[in-house]
Amino acid sequence: EEHFLFRSLDRIGPSELNLFFKLKFRAGEEIFHQGDAHDNFYILSKGECERHISHPKSRGSSDDRQGEGSGSLAKTIFPGESFGELGLMYNSRRSATIRARTDVECWAINAEGFHRLHLGGGARYLQAVFQKNASVKLDGKLYATPEDFLKFANVDTFPQEDRERLSRLLISLVTSNRKADESDNGKVLIDFWEFVRFDIVLNQPNAEAEFGFRLADRNNSGFIDAEELMSLLNEYKDIDEEAEKMLSSFHFLSNLFGRDGSHAISYKEYCKLPLGSILPGQFRRDVHFLAEHMLYHLEPAVTHDEDESHDYVDVVNGYLYKTEGEQPKNTMKQHLDPLHLLAVGISGAVARTFVAPLERLKILMQTDSLTGRKKFTGLWKGMKTMVHRERSLMGIFRGNAANVIRIVPTAIIQLSAVFLIREKLGHNDELRKQSVQSKEFKASSGSTKIAIAGVSGLCAGIALYPLEFIRGRLSVQSASHCPYNGILHGLRSSIRQTGLLSVYRGLTPSLLGVFPYVGISYATYDQLRHFFPKLQDGSGLPTPTSAVICGSVGSLTAQTLAYPLDTCRRRMQVHGFLDGIGRQGDKGPRMADVIREIHRTQGMLGFYRGVVPNALKVVPSTIVAYYMYDFVRTRLIIERSLWFRNESGPGDGTLTAFTAKSISETTDRSGL
Structure with a gap:
């Protein structure tokens, strides 16, 4: 498992091990000679080998394969070490002679098996x-x-x-x-x-x-x-x-x-x-x-005769499809892949429902001081109080419906915004003329992804904020205080009582938190992924398990640092609701007023009330969403003849380098 050929694999099973076969060599016997064509890759299991390297001009004839004249000793190879990979990777002749010092046993794998194992999917x-x-x-x-x-x-x-x-x-x-x-x-x-x-x-x-x-x-x-x-x-x-x-x-x-x-x-x-x-x-x-x-900068060209029909391999939102007939164009309809949206909707609904009690407890702790009675002062006590107030377990899921129905619309708006922005950038002459002779494109790609993701997040946040507003209010209701009967009733009642703009209370801190969240989560993920095992598919990205860990840490870091803005938003959303005060035209408190009030009454810690349940929900939510997405998508793959799945972390795909960059700005599904 420590070997470079295996360390990036999630599992090592019979299908991987069956690619290897055992070879034995006597002491003094050559395993291969410098200048030979490549055949196998070897892992030494028993005994010791020597690596000899001879200068091409100082060697004797190519038939002289015995004795010390075949090169100077460069290294001794011990059990667990490997040799012979360079010839297979680079299609070159053997650059050294390997000779058994003692009787040895090796595990060998041929070129085809080596490449399959090295590349994985x-x-x-x-x-x-x-x-x-x-x-x-x-x-x-x-x-x-x-x-x-x-x-x-x-x-x-x-x-x-x-x-x-x-x-x-x-x-x-x-x-x-x-x-x-x-x-x-x-x-x-x-x-x-x-x-x-x-x-x-x-x-x-x-x-x-x-x-x-x-x-x-x-x-x-x-x-x-x-x-x-x-x-x-x-x-x-x-x-x-x-x-x-x-x-x-x-x-x-x-x-x-x-x-x-x-x-x-x-x-x-x-x-x-x-x-x-x-x-x-x-x-x-x-x-x-x-x-x-x-x-x-590779954008493969397709130049077939118009009267011919061909099968094409097409990458859509990170998925490789086989389609018949005319090569599909990169359109908005294609970008909004229904399989992706369906998988996002189902996985997001399951993940959010799974952690809904913690999410509701977080909101209750953020807004508890507005009632003048702090009932939710700790994780365990807060959870017991919440269950007791509701008189049933179902009550702890209040507000989750509004949270769930936002998933697919959010994905549609974000993906549409990403498409339109990239389409605009794609037709920008200056961007297209950018020289591949410099490193500027690579250096700016991260900031470009953050900018695109941030703008798409702003669009979705503004368009769907009324649902976020009503979720906050539904979450603080209880069995004894339940003014709203549901999402639509709550929206109508709020608009009727305090005006249309009331459903946008808290929008300012919400929008201010978009870019810090996207930037911090992306930067954290991007730095962490270099320390974890990577996929062997040419992309250099983490394995699914590593991606979940990096994504969770990145999300948790970003949420924690941006948490004071979330607290301000929640308090602005429920202003006048908990005590039943609300009148037509009431614009609610300004963000600056809320910040001063929290600091005056609770100090700096007041901005972080509820941060513990928020932190506890990040990892399970990410894991459930990630693997539920794969589960749903895999079932749909069978129906649509999908050939290969793309595991995406924030802002990247994991196909090979030929296509990874072209789909790297799709929305992070765990962030949805």
Whole structure:
């Protein structure tokens, strides 16, 4: 469970363990040799192994596979350690020789099993994308041509003057500089696992450095020699003065490869060198451009003939659908996915009902001092008083109906607002022209998400505030004091007694709390998720369990810091209601008056009355909503042939990097 291949899995069951098979080696026997093609990934269970690395220029013939001449000892491998993953991840030859020091036993897994385990559910998504774009079928297997991949990558958006060069680099990255052979019928064909390996590398923290090394390593040996670097420099000398200077500098080349040019640079050496000291500037900018484009700016193009009918894989609100016929457009109707809304409604209703007693107790504690009699002074005493006043258990759910019926309308308004804002931003020329050569887009994406979520929250808050107002009043009713018979009766009575604006009392603190809540919860979640296990689907996001923990802590932190505003809102909502005082035209107290009154009578702690039951409801509410959403959605997946589910935390999706960014600003369902 501590191993990198397993630590992000929620469970390790028979389906995962059955991918492994046991291998035994005698002392002195080679498990694999440097320069061999990759086959398996190994975890050592018994015995000890040695890792030997030999310089490619100093090795003997490739057939010399015995004795100490095969390299110097770099490391001793002990039980529990693993080896052989780099060749599988990067489609490269073995960069070292592994020899058994003693009799050893290993657990091995082949390349396909390794990638399936490493990617988790993300492999299904990548397979769907690959099937959509691959056009060649040989011996029952699908392959993508370079043209297929370039079409998927939407290279038409590349600068015209650089398109040919960047396209050539991109294909070299995917194929690991592989050339066409006879079996390819004169064309380089890309199989599914090459596509997977490219996605894995793309999502590594050092992707750009890795891409640079792989492109410079023309023969895929795991080393860059002088001939390979000179070939790269020759390609760039006409467009980059730096490349021409490097090529003509004996001092530069001799420092890297020795005076006789026999040295070759390993990946370890390469990582220690400043990239500017080995790779020309334009080449580095090209690599950066490709990585940024594939990660953050990819919008796959669809260009089929009008009279043809095709099956499409479409991402809607983080869900991957297979649809027949014409490629659907990104419309408002599509954005308001009915399955998502139904799942949000059901999961939200169950979660809110589950914690309704704690929510009502919180409101009673916030407003208790308005009656002059503090009956709800603690969690346990307050709960007993609440049950006693109602004379039945059902009474402790007062106000929950108004809370539940807001869920779906809130989701519709928020998602609509998100769509409209993103649509507006999408047509903003300045945003579209933003250079992928800089990091500004990545740096501002978090604040953009917060702004979009905050504005959508303001829209929903204003539109549905009367329901929030009446929920506060219904929650403070009791069996002996029940002026309102329900939601509609309460709204009509309040408007009739104190005017239409009365149902918007407390709106100001409510709106003031939107951006602090969204910002704090997002920032907390975003910081915490880096310390928890992550999904192996290329997104780098937490597992469902980690997401629940991070989301709960983020929500609790934000609610606690913004809690004084919530207290002000509740007291403004029930002003004149508990004592039966209310007259036409009464606007109620101002927010500043409420703040002064609370501080004068109760001190700073008065702003935090009810914070304990509020904190206690956060975790169970988040857990119930999260897993109930998955439960409902999974049942609906079967009916709609849904292929892959997106687990979203605040402001992010967890498909692969190819689509995660495009759906990252959808509303956080736990926040609903």
